[in-house]
Structure formats: structure tokens, C-alpha cells
Amino acid sequence: MSQPFRQIHVRFFAILREQAGVPTLTVESAAPDASALYAELQQRHPGLSFPAHLLKVSINERYVELTTPLAAGDRVVFIPPVAGG
Amino acid sequence: MSQPFRQIHVRFFAILREQAGVPTLTVESAAPDASALYAELQQRHPGLSFPAHLLKVSINERYVELTTPLAAGDRVVFIPPVAGG
Amino acid sequence: MFELTAQPIDSAALQARLTAPEAGALTIFEGRVRNHHLGKPVTKLEYEAFDDMARLEGEAITTETERIYPGTKVLCVHRTGSLTIGEAAVWIGIASAHRQAGFAACRHVIEEIKLRLPVWKKEHHPDGAAEWVNCTVEAATLPANDELTARQAALPEVGAAGQAKLAAARVLIIGVGGLGCPASVYLAGAGIGHLTLVDGGKIERSNLQRQILFTTAELGAPKALAAAARLRLHNPSVRVTSHEGELTPHNARALVAGQSVVLDCTDNFATRFLLHDTCLALGVPLVSAAVHRFEGTLDVFRQGHGGCLHCHGQGRRAADLDTAGNCAGGPVFGPAVGVLGVMQAAEALKLLLGRERESPRQSRLINLLDGSQLTIAREARPDCPICSRLDQLQAAKPVAVSDTSLFLAATGVAALGPTAQSLYLTEPGESAPAGVTSASALDLARLREVAAAGPLVLTCRYGVRSAALARLLRAEGNAHVFALTQS
């Protein structure tokens, strides 16, 4: 069940941006879901050490599961623990 | 156990003032406690119809029981249900 | 309404926007930058937001709050950028007719903001060091073995392994009323990973007698939503999903699939039958309770473990039962639903911990008036038209009807047929509910006559007399006399 490669837009905030060294990037990825995508990104950006199990994820500005399937053109944001207020 | 007559200063607020027709009065009373005093006052001021069981009472600016004994010179206030705020 | 701003927050201007002649209460919360955090001095804070999503999520929070607390008007502003000590980072204002809803709504907004708003803060210390709060400072202090559940995890029957099972579990609760309120709060306290609450109702004043998650501040709010908010405040590490609507043949399979345990906290037979059959088909354990006045029944149904709901008292149709024996809207003793609801939580926890042993094979009848508990074996009938033919049930397609009795008929239940009669038995001086055909429990001659004429269903106030008379009439050769029970 290998996925075709498609463009995914990734954005980082806060500690993730500092660890990745970039605020945004567009990747060609066959990752089926956000969880797999984060693992891929950690390969490319070894500084990205924030533990995956503490992350939430949004796709197209909605909180979703880490296992929600990705589609071409999705805007994905990995969300470290928030601190509003 | 009859009490001597002594001066008691009485003050009314809100609906009690309107029913009694006066804001303050000083009475010579042998009433042993505030409960008996209120009954006496109802004799003198028939307009004072507010039911005793809904009242609280303060003596010398402290909330007390209706059965707290009265002493000469006490400042007694009958307090209808309050509505601060 | 929610706003994100890079400008200093002007409290007076915001307050002026909330002025309304019908509002008797204005409740305001301001979160300010303070000069210390977790014991360290702080010189300034930088707030970074995921703008687009923060606006969407903030608006979702304020809109949801106005729905949970009817009559409130909510305004919330969150600051971004660099803030010095004493500056406001977040401002929440609630205009409401009464103070109760104002306080509750204000607290709801700030708790949800803290949990959901994609905003991060970077803390600067006097030595020039800086760190992302919540990413490092507070994440590091997130309790792995949460103190909240420590007294439960200390039970040898639970332990760290059991606690991990609970944290990984998903529990579905159908109905957040007299049973669902106590059941869900004890499950939240136990540290269940994910609770899903399903209820289409709104909070009424007459609910407060026994629905302990709610207060006068939430009157009119959707039950599922208000309950979820309270449970999150009770144990923030539990994920709570609310579904504002009823269980229907359309959504039943989707809701039940993937759950570790399901709780039946409903008050009508149509939903009860639908839920039972769906759980049976999908192999998800079901903890079912029902209460009539001072009495309740408790059952754990599991595929292959003891009898199912249809093994005994066969041929019952939800529509008939709901006419004759449904207690929705009727008199009820608060502690009776309370005890049964807490017991449902206990049974769910036992199932998740692998500690249920014999409970699936028994019905428990609990009477809060005389303090008795009766345990009745619930063996599987080898010829049960439902659980002995699971393949049929599993193959059944969800049907587009709201009457579950049709759903059941479609899956193979032998209905009693149109000639069946239903009688409510009364004792001297007792009257039957309106619209129900009744007979004196003492008039055995008439009962024998009716039973001889065809299928007969008996019911009564506590279900004891009807069961006894049905047994008697069957023993006399009337094979088709049944007594209704509530589970």
C-alpha cells in the first residue's frame, strides 16, 4: 500500500521552529499520515528532537489525529503543548 | 424572672423603616431579648407587619441570635433579608 | 467573539463593548505577565501564535461557551508579541443576566484557551536565558504516573500496568442523565484515556435532583457539552468527546466500533435494544443499567459470556416496552440512579482491568428502599434467536428507521405478533399509568381467561408480581405469557 509522493506544506511554531531551523517548508512525501511525516522530518532535521508523543497535529487548520491520512496539498502543523493565557 | 426596664436604641432599615414609619427610636423596655422586643414594637407600630421569622438581628453592629439577651444601652437593628450586589 | 492582537489590551474599552441593559453581571479575567514562574524570576514574555488557527479555535471556544451557558455574551482577546511584567496577555469578559453563568463561562473560556489555543510563550530570565514554557518547563513536569490516580494505582488489583490499560481505553457513554453523570465522573477520576458522551438533551431544572455534573449555571445547555466541560476540569488528562444527538440506527455502528467498553445509561427501550444489538454484533462489552423509582438492574453483556438481552423474555418489542414500562419522565429516587451509575463505572473498570469474572453471567437487582440486592443467573439460551445466530446480526445492515423494533424484527427476533395483549397489574388502591390496559393482580380468573386467548405480556410497578404471575400462568400450560423487565 505505498502512497504516491505528493506535496505537503509544513509549518513549525515555537520550539519546533527553533529545532528545525526553519519556519515553513514544502516537502514531497509518501508518508501516509502525520505521524509518519514527523518521523521523516526528524530524519531530515536531526535537531527536531521534540518527542512525537507530546505533539498534537493540525491539518488545514483543524486539530486531527496523528493517524489521519494526508492528501496532496495539505497544510500540516505540528503543535507542541500550547500555553495560551 | 422579670427584667428591669432599660433604654434600648432601635434602628430600622428598608421595608421595616417604611412599615414602622420611623428610622430610629429609643424605647424603655423590659424585653429579655430581641425577639420579645420585636413583638413589643409590633404592638406599638401596627404597620410593622414583616414576619419575625424572616428577620436577622444585630446588636451593637454584630449579627446575633434573636434570643441573645439585651442589655441597657444596646443598639438593636432588625435586619430584613439583605440584597447586596 | 475572539480576537488576536499585537497591541496592548485596553480593559476599559473592552468592558464598554460588553455593556448591555439586560446584563446584571460582568465577569472579567485578565491573565498578566508576572515576575516569576515555577520559582524562577521572569523579565519578559514573548507570545507566538499560529494566527489563522488561533483565530478559528478562539472563535470556536467563545461560540461553544455561549451555547453551554445560554444568555452569556463572551468576548476574549489574546495578545501576541513581546510583553513586559504586568501587561495583560489574555482578557476574557462575560456579560450575563446572572453571576453563576458568568463565573462558569469565564472559567470555561480560560481553561479551554490554556488547553486548545495554538499560542506559545517564551520566558526570558534575568541571566539572558530563555525557554519555551509548556514545551520544556511544564512538559518536563507532566506527571507520568499522575498523582490524580495514585490512590487507585496503589491497589494491587490495578497497579501501574492496570493504570496504563485504563489510560489506553476508550469508553462510550450513551446518555448523560441520572446514570451517565455519576458513571462518567468516576471514569474520569479513574483516568480513562478517552470518554465519548452521547446525549441530545438540554439541561432542565428538574434534572438537577440527580444529574450531579450540572448546576443552575448550566440550565438550558446541551448535556453532552456541559458534561464534557466539567469532566475536563475534573481530570484534564482525560480526552472527552461530546456528541450532541441521540444514538440512531445510522450512527450506532460508527459510535460503538473501536470502543473498549460501552455504557448504556439511556432511559428508553428503543435505544437500549439498538445499543445492545450493536455491541453484540461488534463484540464490544456493554454495561447496562436501568432504574425504576427506587430499584435498578445492572447487567454486563459480552459476546459469548452468558445470556444476551434477548435470551429471556423473548419477543419483546421496544415500542411496546416503551409504552408499558419506560420510566423516562416518571418519578425517580435520586440515589437509585446514583448507585446504579457508579456501579456501571465499577463494572467498566473491572472489564478494562480483566477483573470482571462472573458478572457477565448475572443480572443484579438493587433496591434502595429495602436495601436488598438480588443476583439472578443469566445463562445463554442455546436457541436464542439473536445471540445464537450472531452471523445474521453481524451481517444486518443498519436500517433507516427510528423504531428499533423494526430493526430487531429485521435481524430475526420472533415478535409476539399482532394478537398479543399487554396488561399492567395493579394492587388494591393502586392505579395504572394513563393509557395502559390494566387488571387487578388478584383477579386470577380474568388473567387465566386472557392468557388462554393468546399471547400475553404482563407488567407491574416493580416487576415482581408480573414475573410471579407469568410463571404461574405458564406452569398452568399457557406457554405464551411473558413478564416485562427493564433490561
Added chain:
Amino acid sequence: MFELTAQPIDSAALQARLTAPEAGALTIFEGRVRNHHLGKPVTKLEYEAFDDMARLEGEAITTETERIYPGTKVLCVHRTGSLTIGEAAVWIGIASAHRQAGFAACRHVIEEIKLRLPVWKKEHHPDGAAEWVNCTVEAATLPANDELTARQAALPEVGAAGQAKLAAARVLIIGVGGLGCPASVYLAGAGIGHLTLVDGGKIERSNLQRQILFTTAELGAPKALAAAARLRLHNPSVRVTSHEGELTPHNARALVAGQSVVLDCTDNFATRFLLHDTCLALGVPLVSAAVHRFEGTLDVFRQGHGGCLHCHGQGRRAADLDTAGNCAGGPVFGPAVGVLGVMQAAEALKLLLGRERESPRQSRLINLLDGSQLTIAREARPDCPICSRLDQLQAAKPVAVSDTSLFLAATGVAALGPTAQSLYLTEPGESAPAGVTSASALDLARLREVAAAGPLVLTCRYGVRSAALARLLRAEGNAHVFALTQS
């Protein structure tokens, strides 16, 4: 700080006075004049204050609030005179390090103001009529048959007469923990007239597993106070008094006297014995529960109705029991305290409704792990040193000691004496609690030896083995072997 003013309230100026670099939260409540009240249009309000006393009382409220919520700074201003629609009548501001204390303190101030501040308001209507609010308007609308309790009052066993009995009742609850939380919320829902909560503890995170009245927002708050606030919100027509402190020999009689029913929701024997003896002496019915892990006991003690706490297992001393069998701080299954607490509410309601029948003569043992309930007759012993000599108990003066066992000794309990031995029975693989002398339950030879040597008290994890072995050893002629139970 509290102020009374005839000038318009300037919110911005007041907020500025609360600015502090260490305060991370500012919580504000403003009560404003609205254009309607109880369905009638309002044109203006006149506030009249008993100035001297209002200042004293207001200052008392703000000072008390700062004591209850350490680290809060409280400012409250109340307006007097004639106010138009939209004007602020009361302003409360709380500066605090954390939001939880801010919300709790703010709500506490406004509730106390409403209850205690000698201020009256006169409402003016468009037709020129005016009336004193609370003196006439609200006093007259106090619901006689409140919709909140309608589903309970509809029970034939309750009815309007029963509901009136509940509204006239006073219930004292000692301990607002795992038992007191569910017990009190079902009593509030049932419409008890006056609840008094006694607890000297503060809310800890590990309480939330089972103490369902509290949330993470109240961590650190005094339990009695936080529970009272929640119950008032749940049913505002119930009067709730909180007593932040423990039951002691000094205050026991004053607290128990005049109560209709008392609930023992404590977690230690010293308090349990003191409460039992005080209730017995004063003739007030006591509903007592105790929980150990998955199991609990439920007892209703009434002067002259069945056995008292001392009729069986005589000579037990609270100090010994608290060493050997006290479960305070130990592992506990949340639903176990939940079920027992709700059952206490049920028994209290039955007592108040005259429906208790046989329950006073029985102990109920409820096991949430195996789902069993055991009922044990609790007959009065004619030679009981306590309940057969009530005159002594009634004549006993409260003593100035904190150790209840001394109090009990002073009122005539025959203590076992200094030679008594205490043994905790263990099964293979099980270890005894630290500091307790233990013996293997299987080592009958050793147990016989110890029993022969003098008085012996046995205890064990669930109390079953110790009871069985005590019976056995007594049957063998060792008259002074006793088993400890928790009630």
C-alpha cells in the same frame, strides 16, 4: 479591603490599585443594575445600607477571603444611593498568582456579600411602583414545590408532605471526601433544608480520583468551603454551612445537637467513635459508612433501634484501630466510596421520610469487586457497656483531649487492658502494613498459643479471615479473642 461609596464605581481606577508584579491573574466581578428582574421591567434601583455595620461586615468578608485563599489580594466596593440601568452596584477585584484562587475568591466574596452585607435595594418599575427586593419580591417567590425536586416529590413514598419534611431537615456531614462528596450532592439534589459540612482538609490532586465535587481549579482550597460553594450552585435553595475544621470532643455536641440526621463520612476511627457516641447520647440518627479498597460497610445507628457500634467487638480502642485498620491515605477504588456515599444519602432520606424500617438493625457489607452484598443482623446486646447505660453517656462531660479513646474510656467502655495483643493476619505472599505485628493466618498453632496467653485482637486485609479465626478461637474456649471491623 472593602469600601462603601455613594459615587459611581470607576472600574479602571480600581483595577489600577490591584496591579502587582507577582500577580498573574486579575479576576473581576461587577454587579450591574439591569432593566428587568423576575420578569418585570426595572427603571432604577435605590441601594440603602446600614453604613457602620456594612463596612465592618464587608471588611470581615474580604479579610476572611484573603485568609481562605492565601496569596490573593481582595478589593471590594459597594455602591449606595440611586442607580440607573447599567451602573455598577458592586465591584470585586482579586489579584492572585494563579487563576484558580482568583475565581474561587471572587465567587466567595459575591456569595457572602449577597448573604451577609446589610444592604437593601428598592426596585422601581415603569408604572411608578416600587418594592423592596428580597423583603417582598424574592421572599414571596421562594418555590414551595420547586421544579428541581419535582421528579422526587412525584414518588408516592415522598409526595408533597415528604418533600416538606426534607426541606425542614438539617443534615450534618462529617468529612467531605470520597464518601461526603457523593452523599452531600445527592442530599442537595433532594432538597434538604440545611446541610452542614465539616472538614479541616484542603483539596489535593490525589483526591480528584473520587471526590467528585472538586476539580483541578480548586486544588489547595479548603474542602468544606469548596464543597459548600458547589452545592449552593447545584441547588441554591439548600442552605449550606461549612465548618473548616475537624470534629473534636470540644465541638462534637454543639455540631450534632439539633440535627435531624448525621452522616459519618470520616476516614479514621477516632472521629468515628466520637461521632457515634455523641449521636447516641443526643438521640440523633447516624448513617455510618467506611470503605477499604473495593469493599464498604453501611450502618444506620439509632438510639433504641438495634445494636450500637460497641455492642459487638467490644473494648476496641480508636487508637489501636487507627494503627491497625485505618485506610486513610491507602489505596481505594473510587466507585466503592461512590456507591457507599450515595447509599448514605439514600439512608438519610429514608430516615427523614420515615421509611427506614429494618435498616437500623443491620450492617450491609458491599463488595464492588465481586458484586456481592452481605446483610448482617446487628442486634443490641443487653449488657452493652455503652448503649445499655445511656444515662452515663449522656451525663459524660466533653473532655479536653484529642484522643477519642480516652473519651470513650471516660464514658465507661471496658478497655481490653494493657496486656492485649494485636495481630495482623497475612496469607502466603502477602505482607502486613509497616509497624504492625503480623502472623500467618495459616499458623493456627501460634494463634492458639497467643490467644491462650491473654486478650487478642485480630485484623486482616478484608476482615473476613480475622472474623472467622476469632470465631474459631472463641469456640475453642478463648473468650477474649476479637476481630476488628471498620464499623
